[in-house]
Amino acid sequence: MPIILGEPATQYHANPATGSTSAKLARKSLRLYRDQLDGMIPREEKPCWQVGTIVHLRTLEPDRYALTTRSQGPINTKTGKPYGRDSNAFADWQAENPSIIMVEPFIDAMCDRMPAHVRAVLSNGVAEATVRVAYDDRLTVQCRPDWMRDGDDWDLKTIDDVGAWERQVRSFDYWFSAGWYKMVKRLAGLPDGQWRWIFAEKKPPYRWRVVRMSAAYLLRAEEEAERIAALISGAMKSGDWDDEDDGEIVAELPMHLDEQEVTINQEGGFDL
Numbered sequence: 001m002p003i004i005l006g007e008p009a010t011q012y013h014a015n016p017a018t019g020s021t022s023a024k025l026a027r028k029s030l031r032l033y034r035d036q037l038d039g040m041i042p043r044e045e046k047p048c049w050q051v052g053t054i055v056h057l058r059t060l061e062p063d064r065y066a067l068t069t070r071s072q073g074p075i076n077t078k079t080g081k082p083y084g085r086d087s088n089a090f091a092d093w094q095a096e097n098p099s100i101i102m103v104e105p106f107i108d109a110m111c112d113r114m115p116a117h118v119r120a121v122l123s124n125g126v127a128e129a130t131v132r133v134a135y136d137d138r139l140t141v142q143c144r145p146d147w148m149r150d151g152d153d154w155d156l157k158t159i160d161d162v163g164a165w166e167r168q169v170r171s172f173d174y175w176f177s178a179g180w181y182k183m184v185k186r187l188a189g190l191p192d193g194q195w196r197w198i199f200a201e202k203k204p205p206y207r208w209r210v211v212r213m214s215a216a217y218l219l220r221a222e223e224e225a226e227r228i229a230a231l232i233s234g235a236m237k238s239g240d241w242d243d244e245d246d247g248e249i250v251a252e253l254p255m256h257l258d259e260q261e262v263t264i265n266q267e268g269g270f271d272l
Contacts, residue, residue: 002188004130011143013043017132017142017233018226020180024173025229037056051202052158054103054128058111060127060147069101071108105224110206118208120197125149131181133188135229138236143181151191156198162209165199169211178213179221183229186222194218238271 013019016037018026025041035041044096057065072082074093083089085102125147132142140166147154155178159168169175178195186192195213200206213221235241 003132003190004132005126007128007130009128012130012142015132015142017140018229019142019144020177021053021227022085023141023180023228023232024176026232027173027176027224029243030235030241031243033232034235050101050157051104051107054101054107055111055158055200056128056146056156057101058107059114059122063248068099069103071103073102078191106202107205109177110202112201113206113208114200115208118210121149121154122147125154131184131185131188131190135187136233139229139231139233141180141184141187143184145181147203151193153178153185153193154198156202157198158200158202160201160203162199162201162207163208165197165211168199169197175213175221176224178218179223179225180228182218182222183225 022033024034025036032041054065054069057068073085073090073113074083075081076083076089083093089208094102118272127147128144128151129148130142130144132140146156155174157163157168174197182192182195195218197211197213199209199211201208239264
């Protein structure tokens with residue numbers, strides 16, 4: 001069975017198999033996907049992503065969290081208190097301990113407010129398991145669900161406002177990622193269950209929310225994932241990575257404009 005337990009995240013991302021993030025690039029532009037394969041697009045490491053990484057470790061992999069994180073750095077022997085994070089002493093300590101992740105105090109408050117029903121879900125299952133399988137003779141696809149339990153998948157996201165979860169799902173194409181994961185698991189012969197997001201708020205009052213993807217929405221996402229996989233595979237076979245050119249696009253004025261927004265001048269043009 002093409003499922004790998006315990007594969008480090010760095011090893012997962014270094015694998016040439018296509019995951020959902022690369023598939024999103026292909027959905028935007030085949031040429032962009034090809035540029036990434038050619039090493040023209042370095043992998044981003046945004047500071048805000050570290051919060052998500054730490055919360056994932058604390059909630060899904062507590063043993064790794066204990067080994068890789070600290071709540072404070074070196075102690076000033078004169079004051080008995082930790083050195084400030086902007087001090088030279090702290091910078092030197094961090095340079096000597098590059099694998100240690102410093103945890104901001106708010107993360108403890110955030111995780112301590114996880115609802116009991118979410119804790120119950122995360123009490124039994126598998127965290128960060130890699131699923132990798134051949135799509136065809138040229139394309140290998142992969143996914144790494146945050147949490148798998150009884151065939152269902154759970155994706156943990158940290159956001160500023162849990163009330164804005166729908167905008168996040170659309171803006172960052174979380175829905176497409178869900179479809180890609182389900183497609184990969186189906187190809188691997190794994191149980192194809194439901195999909196849920198667990199949204200955790202990074203700001204007070206640190207609310208949590210569980211959102212289940214409807215069966216119809218998930219099916220549509222899987223169909224789109226399949227379309228993109230076929231598109232990538234076709235480009236690999238043909239060697240043609242050019243994006244389709246729709247030709248000239250005509251920009252139309254809005255059909256309904258307030259009279260104060262536009263007037264027609266004597267020459268017949270528009271004054272906006």
